[in-house]
Every structure is written in structure tokens, then in C-alpha cells.
Amino acid sequence: MSRWFLRAYAALLFLYPQRFRKRWGDDMRRDAERLLLEEHEATGRWPWRSGNRVLADLLTSLPREHLAARRYRSPHPVHDRRDTMGSFLLDLRHTLRGLRKSPGYTAIVLLVLAVGIGANSAIFSLVRGVVLRPLPFDDAQELVWMTEAIPAAGIPLFPFSAPDLRDLEERTSTLRDVGSFQSRMYELSGSGDPGSIYGVRTSASLFPMLGLEPALGRNFTAEEDRPRAGVVILSYALWQQRYGGAADVLGQTVLLDRRPHTVIGVMPASGAFPLNKMPLHGRPADLFLPMGFTEIELNARGNMHNLGVIARLAEGAGLDAAKAETTRIAGEIQELYGEVPSGMELQINVDPLREVVLGDVRRPLLLLLGAMGLVLLLVCANVASLTLSRSFARRAELDLRVALGAARARIVQLQLLESGLLAAVAGALGVALGALGLRAGLALLPGAVPFVERASLDGPVVAFSVALIALAITSSSLLPILSAAPLGSRQSSGARTIGSRGQRRMQRGMVVFTVSLAVVLLVGTGLLVQSLQRLVLEDRGYDADSVLAMELALPASAYPEPERVLGFVRQLHEEMNALPGVRSATVTTGLPAEATERRGFVADAPLDADARIAVITTWASPGLFDTLGIEIERGRAFTAADRSDGAGVVIVSQELARQTWGTDEVLGKRLRWGDRDQEWSQIVGVVGEVLDGPVGTPTTPHLYIPYDQFEADDLARAAELGNAWGRGFRIALAAEQGDPTALIGSALAAIGRLDSSLAVSRVETLSRRVGASLAPRRFSLGLLSGFSVVALLIAAMGLYGVLAYQVAQRKREIGVRLALGAERQDITRRIVVEGLKIAAWGLILGLLGAVGLGRLMTAVLYETSSRDLQTLTVASAVLLGVALLASWIPAYRAGRLDPAETLKPE
Secondary structure (H helix, E strand, O other): OOHHHHHHHHHHHHHOOHHHHHHHHHHHHHHHHHHHHHHHHHHOOOOOOOHHHHHHHHHHHOOHHHHHHHHHOOOOOOOOHHHHHHHHHHHHHHHHHHHHHOHHHHHHHHHHHHHHHHHHHHHHHHHHHHHHOOOOOOOHHHEEEEEEEEHHHOEEEEOEOHHHHHHHHHHOOOEEEEEEEEEEEEEEEOOOOOEEEEEEEEOOOHHHHHOOOOOEEOOOOHHHOOOOOOEEEEOHHHHHHHHOOOHHHOOOEEEEOOEEEEEEEEOOOOOOOOOOOOOOOOOOOOEEEEOOOOHHHHOOOOOOOOEEEEEEEOOOOOHHHHHHHHHHHHHHHHHHOOOOOOOOOOEEEEEEHHHHHHHHHHHHHHHHHHHHHHHHHHHHHHHHHHHHHHHHHOHHHHHHHHHOOOOHHHHHHHHHHHHHHHHHHHHHHHHHHHHHHHHHHHHHOOOOOOOHHHOOOOHHHHHHHHHHHHHHHHHHHHHHHHHOOOOOOHHHHHOOOOOOHHHHHHHHHHHHHHHHHHHHHHHHHHHHHHHHHHHHHOOOOOOOOOEEEEEEEOOOOOOOOHHHHHHHHHHHHHHHHOOOOEEEEEEEOOOOOOOOOEEEEEEOOOOOOOOEEEEEEEEEOOOHHHHHOOOEEEEOOOOOOOOOOOOOEEEEEHHHHHHHHOOOOOOOOEEEEOOOOOOOEEEEEEEOOOOOOOOOOOOOOEEEEEHHHOOHHHHHHHHHHOOOOOOEEEEEEEEOOOOHHHHHHHHHHHHHHHOOOOOEEEEEEHHHHHHHOOHHHHHHHHHHHHHHHHHHHHHHHHHHHHHHHHHHHOHHHHHHHHHOOOOHHHHHHHHHHHHHHHHHHHHHHHHHHHHHHHHHOHHHOOOOOOOOHHHHHHHHHHHHHHHHHHHHHHHHHHHOOOHHHHHOOO
């Protein structure tokens, strides 16, 4: 007799109650011997490898008395821990065989769990890294970001000036520490080729307040916080890239704007500052210098607003107290400005630094976190639905086990073991998919979200994934058991294998639930697609196609005289326009989508004639409007004759004309800067509105001035301060045809001929710069689109799985119908209609949920209604199309059944 069979026989004897073994042991032995002899006579060999088949035959051949014996269970069954492990291993082997015999079910459940867990792990890693983790500073919850504002003038915020900052520090009691910084481009030389780098001047108090300490060397001292202190701290990235991480970099001399500076420190890799996407200073610096305010800066009241300010709340002082105090201080500062027009009061904004840095990214990420929860519910409901379908198919087996004496705990163990195996494998696959998805997302959209580099699948994320797996196990294993009729009961024994009416309703309800969640995510994605499309197609007032942009700055030490600066700009403009393949070129202080320079002027207008208005101001050489495709509505563009020795001329935007003069007919009107003893400049042109901020923000009034009329006093004062104001340029070249990047080589060569030591930076197409402002929205759209695709696939697999199982269990019924003359098309149509009914209920519920989601998304939508009819229609059509396909496949198979083969066992 086979040893395997003997082991199985022994296991059977042990599993049955003691009274059953005493009464039926001999009969079972005789039945086993008879089956073995019959097998031997039929095959000529002993069934050494067919123990499971003999065991199954034995169980099905027992007389009815065996089945009735379960009522004689002993109230004190014998239990041995060693046999508990044996039963577990036996159930494990049985579970593996069962999953192997159902490859379709196994594959669908593994795919649903792996994709769901992977997507949720990836998005949770992102949300945790960006939103949930604190800022990389000491006691970051106490830090606030401070700006000035004049709301009545349409200026919601602008940087501090040195006099206003000094007044704030002298008057505040709710702020314990105040630090300031200022960023700009520098020319770096002295070792290796010259390069253009991003530098930041910081007050000596800033880094200690934030808790940032150099990895090498030291911070700035209070004595070094003075003009031209000649010391510098390198960022970790610059230290590695330019100096190879050499430890002897301390004490070396570098040239910044061709002035010597001594390296006194190197920041750690985690000490990047300013933070990515920080307002007005949007990327980490390459190096740091002491702030050191000059007398000119300290006396420039009303001018030179270029300071970022971070402060720490005093102990016991809350944000509301700080806002109340700064409101009082703003009024005191305003009195120092003298008479101010009514309604133009100064305001100081105090906002938590965390909220300012995250900006508009926090809400979309939290919205995606909610979408992650929907996908989680969808995964659990779908797996439970598929497992419920499988439990219906296994109903006869489970009833037989109970009839033979198996306890309900043993049945629960079988179910949990199967779900546990699936969830364990799917969990490993899901974490791997989540890591790959997170890596791919970060590679495709670098810098789109602040702190995105901190996202990783670390311990908490893995723990979160394990929690997801446990939830999936519970929902998919216990629900079918709790929802079913008592195993072994008359109701259970007499039920059809496709389940009772209540069970089928529960099963279909789960599918309806998954479909409704898929609709909600589809509608959310559609709304974001519509919003992004409107942003991309929005009339920005300029043409970014076929335009190449680059930046450079003239060091004040090399170009101290205003005449040299103006002469260089003229030569540069001529060289750029003379390049082959260039249709038009211009040299300007600002390009669209990033112009921030504001200047105040007084107009000869009947509306508030004494008001001083601050607007976005751009100085440019001739060719600006032609190069960028900005439409001239009235008048003319700048010409070479508009020089400093001629009459002052300006060009205004339509919005500026309407706000200041109340009409678009402003040609010949005049304005002047600041004091009334300055000369008037005449308006010679009116241009259309240009989007100066990121895509999706409102347009602002704009003023254009010929660069040749840049005030010499301003250039001289900037040279004395050592900053790049008036010496930092953007060059724009419009290609005649083809790719504008083909102009890079000739443009750099032309700049080198003018000054071989100049460093050029940010050489890229203007369309790429504009597209960068859409990166956060594209990031959110990409993630939500991924969730929508996952939800749609899961809903389709759930609908397909339910219908496929029902068809498999109704083969006999379908065979009888076909044998009695039913048309195959009718069978197919009935199943398809049944699937579409389920999808229709899910669609109705999903559309109702999508309306609520749209209200939550209002803040991230652009000119798109949360009830956009086109989006709702397309989402409904996509869902019904997928549902039709998922229903048609099992319906087609049902219609192709052969009645003879189906009814052969009968």
C-alpha cells in the first residue's frame, strides 16, 4: 500500500472524532483496501503517486452513515500541537494545489492586489515625503515666512526692503529671531572654466536660526555680516561637482564676479537652501555669502525690495499674535514713507513657512491621498467579490468537509491560508511595483514638487503596505464565510453552486461599488485633463515656439561704468541679430512667465493724479515684441533711435492704460519716475496683455522701457552695491525655421567674442521654461490618471470575474437551455445585459460621488466646472465601453458551449 495513502489515511483517522474512529475505522480500512485493489487491477500498478485521487474517491464513496456520524462528536476531542502543525501543512499543500488548478482566479487576484498595493505604496511614499514629514529645520513649526503687500494696488506680496526689515526687527516682540536672504546669479571663476551659478546672500542669523551647520568649516560670524566681507560657503553639490569633494577646499580663493572670496565652509548634503519652490527664490543655491547691508540699501526706503525674510515665533507667541503685531508695525513703517494715497496702505504678511513652501502642491497631493483610499477600497471590494465567487464554486467541497466532521475553525483556516498566500505574493510584487513606479515618476518629473526627493519606500511605507495586505486578507477571507449560509446545513446543502439570492446580491453589490469608485476617479481625471488643456491652450499673449532663451550677467567689477554696460548691450543685440538662422533677437531684463521687477511711477492721468503706481517693468532692446510675438495694438515698437540722449519713451499694456487713464487711447500720454523734478516719458505704443506669472495666474499691468534709457544713476548704484540689477540679461532668439536649439553654438560663440570670461546659464527653449510652470499640474494629472487606469482595470476585472464564475457554474443550466432550442445569441445577450445592468448602477452612484469630488477639486481646476458635461459624458462612455468588453468575453464563451459536452455527465 502506498506510503502517501497510509499517511493520508492516518490523518483522516486523527481528524475525525474519537467515536467516529471507533465506529467506522474498520469500514474505512476495508473501503480503502478495496479502492487500492481496483486501482491495481485497472492499471497494473500500485497508485504510489495517486494518493490524492484515492483519498477523494474514498471520501465520496462513504455511505450515508459516515456523514451522519458528525453528530457523535466528542465534547472532549484529543488535541496534539504536533498534529496542529501537520494539519496546517496538509491545508497548505491543498491550498497550493487548488490555486494551481484555478490559474485564472489566481492571476486576477494577484494582479488586482499587486497593482493596488503598488500604486498605494508609491503615492503614500510621495505624500509622506512631501506633506507629512516636517521641514528640514529645527522646530520648523515655529518658522514663518514674511512679505510685504499693498492689496489695494493689486500687489498681494513683494519682498522686504532693508529699511523695512530693520524697522520690523526693532519693533517686534512676537518674533524671537529674524533672518533675511537675497538671491541672484554670480559669475564663478578662479578654478576651472568660468560658470554662472546661483548664489544667496544671507544674514549671519539665518543659518543658526534654521539649525543649519556646515559639514566642513563654519558659519558666518556677526563681524563678517558686512559689505564685501570676502568669505563664502559652498553648497554640497557645488563642492562635489567643481572641487571633487576635496577636504582642502577650506581656505581656497574663488572669484565671484571677478572679486576674490575665501571658502570658509561647506554645507551638508541635507542643507540645501533656499527650499525648492520657495516663493521669489525658487531653487537651492550653489553658494552663500554674508548679507552685509550697505548704507545705500539701508537708506533705500520704498526701493530695492529684494529680501526674503524668515522668522521664528517667540516662546508663547502664536501666529495670530504675530499677525496682529505686524499689522501695527506696518502702519508705523508706512508713516515713515510720508503721505500715502488713501487705500494704498502697507501690509505685512505672516504665514507658516510650511504652507508657503508647499503652496498649491499640498491640496493636489491630499486629493491624491483620497484617491489612494478609493483605490484601496476598490481593491479590497474586488478581491472579496472574486473570493466570494470562488467560495460559491467550492460550496460542495466545504459542505462535505463539515459533514465529515471538520470544524468551522478548520474551514476558516483554509480560507485564511489561501488568501494569505495570495496576499503575501501580491504584497511582495506590489512593493516592488511601487518602488519602480515611484522611481519612474520622480525621473519623469524632477523638481515638479518640493521635497519630492525625500520620497522613498522606507520602513513606514513598507509597514503601510503590510497594513494594506492585512486589510485585503480580512476582507477577502472572512466576508465570504460570514455571508454564507451555515456550512453543512440543509439550506447550504440544497443551494445551487452559484449561491443564494442574498449572496448573489452581495456579490453584485461589491461589483457595483468598484464600478462607482472607478467612475469617480475617471471623472476626477477628466476634470484635470480639461483644466490642463485650457491652461496649455490659453492665450498667454506671446509665442514661445521657436524661441531660444539664455541668461548672463555683467560683473560690476568688470563693468563699473554705465556707458560700458549700455555699449555691451548694443553690441550684443547686433551680434545676436546678425547670426544666421535668426529671424529676430532681443536683450531684455525679463522674459514672460518670470518677470517680477516692479517700478513705481506717477502719471499725468485724471485718475488719482498724485498716486504712485508700481507695475511689472521690463527694459529691452529693439525687437522684443517681434521676437516674442507680442501684438502691438496701437503705436509703434522701440527703435534704435530710442536712446538715452533722446526723449524718453515707454510702451504700456492695455490693462495698465485702462487702470491708469481709464481708456486704451493713451498715445502721447506721459509718466515719470518718483520725484516730480524728473523728466516725463511719453507713451508711444500699447501692446496686448502678457502673462508675466506662471500659467493659470491672472495677467498684471506691464510697462516696457528701452534698455538704452536705463538710468545711469541706477546702474552706478548697483555697481557700488555689487549686485546684478540692470546687469542681468535674458537673451531671446527667434529661429527662422526648425529647432531653435540649433542656434546655441553660434550664439555662445558670439558672446565669447564680446567677452570670453562671461558665463552663460539656463540655455533652453522658451517653451520649456513655460512648460516648467505646468509641471506640478502635470504631476498631479499623471498620478490621478494612473489611479484611474488602475481603478478601471480593477473594475473591469471584477465584473469579468463575477460573470465568468457565474457562467462556469451555470454551464449545466446553459446546456439545458441550448438543448431545448434556445438561441446562442439570446444566451450571449442575456449575460451581456446582466453585466451592463451592474455597470449602469455603478455608473449612477459614481456620477453622484463625482459631483462631490468636483467640489473638492475646485481649487485645483482652471476655468473648468466641477460638473463639466463633456467630462461626465466621456467618463460614462469609457466605463460602459470597458464594461461591455468585460461582459462580452464570458458571454461569448457561454454562447459557444456545446450542450452535448456540458450534459455528458448527466
